[in-house]
Amino acid sequence: MSAVTTIDRLGEHAGQTVELRGWMHNRTGKGKLQFVQLRDGTGFVQVVVKRGQVPDELFDRLAECGQESSMVLLGEVKPDPRAPGGFEVVASGGRVLHVTHDFPITPKEHGADYLLSRRHLWLRSKRQWAVMRIRDAVITAIRTFFDDRGFVCIDSPMFTPSACEGTSTLFELDYFGDQKAYLTQSGQLYAEASALAFGKVYCFGPTFRAEKSKTRRHLTEFWMLEPEVAFADLDDVCQLAEDMVVHIVKEVLRRRRPELEALERDLSKLECIVGGFPRITYEEASKILLEHPDSEFVAGDDFGAPDETILSAMHDQPVMITRYPKQVKAFYMKEDPEDPSKVLCVDMIAPEGVGEIIGGSQREEDLDKLLAEIAKHELPKEEFEWYLDLRRFGSVPHGGFGLGLERTVGWICGLEHVREAAPYPRLMTRIRP
Ligand code: 4AD
Ligand code: MG
Numbered sequence: 001m002s003a004v005t006t007i008d009r010l011g012e013h014a015g016q017t018v019e020l021r022g023w024m025h026n027r028t029g030k031g032k033l034q035f036v037q038l039r040d041g042t043g044f045v046q047v048v049v050k051r052g053q054v055p056d057e058l059f060d061r062l063a064e065c066g067q068e069s070s071m072v073l074l075g076e077v078k079p080d081p082r083a084p085g086g087f088e089v090v091a092s093g094g095r096v097l098h099v100t101h102d103f104p105i106t107p108k109e110h111g112a113d114y115l116l117s118r119r120h121l122w123l124r125s126k127r128q129w130a131v132m133r134i135r136d137a138v139i140t141a142i143r144t145f146f147d148d149r150g151f152v153c154i155d156s157p158m159f160t161p162s163a164c165e166g167t168s169t170l171f172e173l174d175y176f177g178d179q180k181a182y183l184t185q186s187g188q189l190y191a192e193a194s195a196l197a198f199g200k201v202y203c204f205g206p207t208f209r210a211e212k213s214k215t216r217r218h219l220t221e222f223w224m225l226e227p228e229v230a231f232a233d234l235d236d237v238c239q240l241a242e243d244m245v246v247h248i249v250k251e252v253l254r255r256r257r258p259e260l261e262a263l264e265r266d267l268s269k270l271e272c273i274v275g276g277f278p279r280i281t282y283e284e285a286s287k288i289l290l291e292h293p294d295s296e297f298v299a300g301d302d303f304g305a306p307d308e309t310i311l312s313a314m315h316d317q318p319v320m321i322t323r324y325p326k327q328v329k330a331f332y333m334k335e336d337p338e339d340p341s342k343v344l345c346v347d348m349i350a351p352e353g354v355g356e357i358i359g360g361s362q363r364e365e366d367l368d369k370l371l372a373e374i375a376k377h378e379l380p381k382e383e384f385e386w387y388l389d390l391r392r393f394g395s396v397p398h399g400g401f402g403l404g405l406e407r408t409v410g411w412i413c414g415l416e417h418v419r420e421a422a423p424y425p426r427l428m429t430r431i432r433p
Pocket of ligand 2: 358
């Protein structure tokens with residue numbers, strides 16, 4: 001009996017005969033020899049099939065197989081330094097489960113729209129294999145990072161009665177006829193309540209924005225990681241964000257080398273993410289942009305994507321920009337005691353033109369100031385009564401941030417567009433498949 005194994009574990013079986021279960025990614029060869037590129041979800045390996053060394057029936061069946069035919073193959077694991085995973089398999093037997101022809105996604109170039117319409121099949125390609133496995137490693141790295149530091153995962157609801165990040169990007173739904181509900185834009189407000197109950201918490205789940213922007217950075221549904229910490233100030237928030245990003249990149253480099261290689265990612269761009277991220281204030285960043293010939297930045301405005309690209313291009317590591325003007329940021333951010341026109345917030349801008357991957361702040365813990373901001377933003381006070389309770393009962397300084405998962409994965413993978421970082425991306429123009 002040969003052991004059933006997976007391609008990522010072939011190294012444990014050198015010299016042995018194993019059973020692999022998967023799909024034919026590609027096939028070449030002729031006459032008495034076939035080279036089957038087998039994939040099983042964990043990786044890709046070449047299986048050498050020689051007539052005479054496998055039953056003739058299997059050899060002939062394999063010769064009929066098109067891309068994505070499914071099969072079980074038995075063979076000996078042979079070290080091969082030229083092979084991508086370091087091994088190849090020399091077949092001795094097996095069976096074809098399903099002969100397939102005309103798989104719609106071939107190794108040739110297809111347009112983005114064609115591929116997105118076939119996302120359910122596109123996921124089988126090598127590039128998507130690499131991206132999704134890196135996404136998985138990012139998620140695991142995030143959870144272990146917070147778990148190791150004593151954070152408790154307390155998830156926030158997806159249905160909410162109010163806005164967190166401005167009313168212009170809310171998805172509204174009919175909640176049993178008599179009530180309106182919205183899909184959450186951010187779990188933060190609930191994470192604040194959880195932090196005052198548990199000290200250090202995070203929530204991690206899907207968030208929704210009716211973004212009418214068709215940029216390479218925007219999805220309408222994306223995953224956000226949101227830690228929230230009682231007794232934290234802006235510096236604590238910045239340090240936590242930096243430590244977490246360093247940990248994520250380190251873990252991906254440790255666990256997902258073959259995937260990064262499949263993407264032909266320049267590893268030097270990731271190996272330099274070691275901490276000590278530059279921190280500059282909005283005022284300092286503004287000065288740089290106002291003097292920059294390519295910037296159209298207007299003093300006092302929020303930074304646009306081209307501005308973020310200019311600022312990030314000056315550094316190898318992500319840049320943290322703090323203390324933005326109050327009018328460009330959300331209602332809950334704490335006023336800067338040194339300059340009441342600013343708030344104690346931070347945006348982390350990733351290198352290579354990826355843009356903002358993290359937005360965070362210290363929160364306004366003063367009831368009256370928060371009430372004034374809710375009024376100024378014309379938010380319905382009655383829906384925020386529970387949130388205001390956090391300032392009525394044991395209010396403490398606290399803060400946190402939100403990390404966009406897909407933008408982070410996009411950066412680490414070196415993707416052109418954030419849509420490839422989501423398994424089934426939701427865009428303004430696409431909710432299928
Ligand atoms: O900066 P944002 O809007 O911050 C918040 O929502 C805070 N409530 C988070 C917090 O403090 N707990 O969003 C946080 C991050 C952004 O930096 C970006 O990475 C990502 O979420 N993001 C998006 N990613 C993809 N598509 C979109 N439409 C996104 N909007 C935000
Ligand atoms: Mg933001």
